[in-house]
Amino acid sequence: MGTNAFVDSEDLPVKANDAGPSGSNRADQVLVEAAQEGNADAFGTLAERYYSSVYGIVYRMCGAGEAADLTQEIFLRALRALRKFQFHGEASFRTWLYRIAVNACINELRRRKRRTDIEGPSLDEDVPTNDGTVSRTVPDETQSPHVLAERAEVQRAVHMIVATLTPKHRAALTLVDLQELDYEEAAQVLECPLGTLKSRLARARRQFAEKWRQYEEGTFSIQAARGQGEGG
Amino acid sequence: MKPDCSSIEAMLSASLDGELTPDEARACAAHLEACDACRAQHAALVSARAVLRGVPPPQPPPDLLPAIRAAADAEMLGEDAAIALLHAMPAPEPPPDLLPAIRIAVAAQTRRDRATQAFWGRWRTALGVAAAAAVLLAAVFVPRGHEPMTAAGPHITAVAPETPSTPAEPVAAPEEVAEAAPVTPNSVALAMASPRRHPSSRAVADVRPDRAERPEEPAPVAEEVAPRPEPAAPVGEPALAVAPREAPTAPSAAPIAPGQITNGTMLAMAPRTTPAHAPAETPASPVAEAPASPVAGGPSALETELAAGVVARMVVDSFVAEHLIESAPTLMAVVTDSPTAEVGPVLADESEDSANFGLNFTESMRRALSQTHNQLP
Numbered sequence: 001m002g003t004n005a006f007v008d009s010e011d012l013p014v015k016a017n018d019a020g021p022s023g024s025n026r027a028d029q030v031l032v033e034a035a036q037e038g039n040a041d042a043f044g045t046l047a048e049r050y051y052s053s054v055y056g057i058v059y060r061m062c063g064a065g066e067a068a069d070l071t072q073e074i075f076l077r078a079l080r081a082l083r084k085f086q087f088h089g090e091a092s093f094r095t096w097l098y099r100i101a102v103n104a105c106i107n108e109l110r111r112r113k114r115r116t117d118i119e120g121p122s123l124d125e126d127v128p129t130n131d132g133t134v135s136r137t138v139p140d141e142t143q144s145p146h147v148l149a150e151r152a153e154v155q156r157a158v159h160m161i162v163a164t165l166t167p168k169h170r171a172a173l174t175l176v177d178l179q180e181l182d183y184e185e186a187a188q189v190l191e192c193p194l195g196t197l198k199s200r201l202a203r204a205r206r207q208f209a210e211k212w213r214q215y216e217e218g219t220f221s222i223q224a225a226r227g228q229g230e231g232g
Numbered sequence: 233m234k235p236d237c238s239s240i241e242a243m244l245s246a247s248l249d250g251e252l253t254p255d256e257a258r259a260c261a262a263h264l265e266a267c268d269a270c271r272a273q274h275a276a277l278v279s280a281r282a283v284l285r286g287v288p289p290p291q292p293p294p295d296l297l298p299a300i301r302a303a304a305d306a307e308m309l310g311e312d313a314a315i316a317l318l319h320a321m322p323a324p325e326p327p328p329d330l331l332p333a334i335r336i337a338v339a340a341q342t343r344r345d346r347a348t349q350a351f352w353g354r355w356r357t358a359l360g361v362a363a364a365a366a367v368l369l370a371a372v373f374v375p376r377g378h379e380p381m382t383a384a385g386p387h388i389t390a391v392a393p394e395t396p397s398t399p400a401e402p403v404a405a406p407e408e409v410a411e412a413a414p415v416t417p418n419s420v421a422l423a424m425a426s427p428r429r430h431p432s433s434r435a436v437a438d439v440r441p442d443r444a445e446r447p448e449e450p451a452p453v454a455e456e457v458a459p460r461p462e463p464a465a466p467v468g469e470p471a472l473a474v475a476p477r478e479a480p481t482a483p484s485a486a487p488i489a490p491g492q493i494t495n496g497t498m499l500a501m502a503p504r505t506t507p508a509h510a511p512a513e514t515p516a517s518p519v520a521e522a523p524a525s526p527v528a529g530g531p532s533a534l535e536t537e538l539a540a541g542v543v544a545r546m547v548v549d550s551f552v553a554e555h556l557i558e559s560a561p562t563l564m565a566v567v568t569d570s571p572t573a574e575v576g577p578v579l580a581d582e583s584e585d586s587a588n589f590g591l592n593f594t595e596s597m598r599r600a601l602s603q604t605h606n607q608l609p
Contacts, residue, residue, distance in 0.1 A: 202245035
């Protein structure tokens, strides 16, 4: 169940759903059909419509560092799989695209974890010391200009805390609370039952709330939080 | 049943989003009234959700969308790169000597077709008189000197004879020779006198797939070529065409008839790399100097296209190039102006299959390419 939710499945047609306005779905359908016939402009329009939200998913799940590259890769994956995509009733292209995005993010997180397991902790992680955790002196990827433009301390804290959650919890929280999908569409994106989505979201929120409280109290440690998140 | 604290967690979360059924909402509210811990937890969740939803979406970098579009365009081009490139590239100006060269090669092909037709007419007559005698005659007339040619596969060859007096003579594909037509010793000698490859000159091109495996054949001197025998060898689909670039006024140059090279013939042209050898009498207007055509009319569609500069350049990989050469029956000519390539998919270094080929195509060939491309495995 849970693991099946994260296999690469962009080639599977999505089930019918009522996510999003039907007018938007119809517009998507026209564009998708044109793109399936080789119309590059149609796919470009689809990309224009959804690239911000896909970027948001990637940014929140994987961080700012490779968000742009991964977003581009997601659209390429979608394009390659587009011929297999079929509309069934009101099936949403957006749901299908988000599923590709979430799966790509989870695969990316797993890849990073494997790399960390092999090569040791990443340089952007804080270093635990006797006086608490301190940042490494190497510049953080989130210092890039486009991130600086939108940075605020609260946003940074939110992203830090979200990054400590497990990939599944992170995905649920990102889709529902940050991308504001409804439960049904989020469950379809994650390919899990509605009840599973609810329980994942509840646990993710509880963990986030607990860490947010620690952050506000000044006791939040990324290192410790990450350990808790991965253990939980 | 009153839910306990562990089972209320999902309800607390779902209540924030209005995802509870009326019964669940009532049970949840009742539990919160009675449980301080869950009430505190509920408050924490409300606060956390507000924080999360208050975070503005990250702004994608300004170059992301153009990058996605460009990558998608490239990806879609990759699916049909050959055709897309073909349509995207501007048509280059054909060199001025291309059309005369084509006319000469077409004339050679036409003469060969006529000779073949005449030969088979006589052959059928002989068969009508006495089939048994015909078999005997065939056994007598089949020359023994043509065996080396029978092993050859389909290929395209263009030859520019060294002397203008040497008549251009096409030679049929070996399979066709062996199966259908007696070949006189003279015709075999002529075939031998047409070297398929010449290391120091690009006047000869051999684009057979198995060219590397063929043993080198001696290149007889031009004097070995006897006067053109009659009949000539029949035309085979994989054909060898002779393009006497330096002998445009050869008497054997037959007129060009539209449509005469349309079926089963691939016509290879000698590269335009020997302008110094071009005779002064090279016709500026081949139409005017060509012998009278049995089919009156203007230039062929191919000629018209070439004269109009409707030649598109494209790059295909070796696989596609070989496939085109071997399987496109309507691909009438493959002409290249690359100084490093010979006719057709002849590699510049003749070794790397991964190399790309620069080919010029007319509109006719573009159509043939489109049809063929769709059939590529």
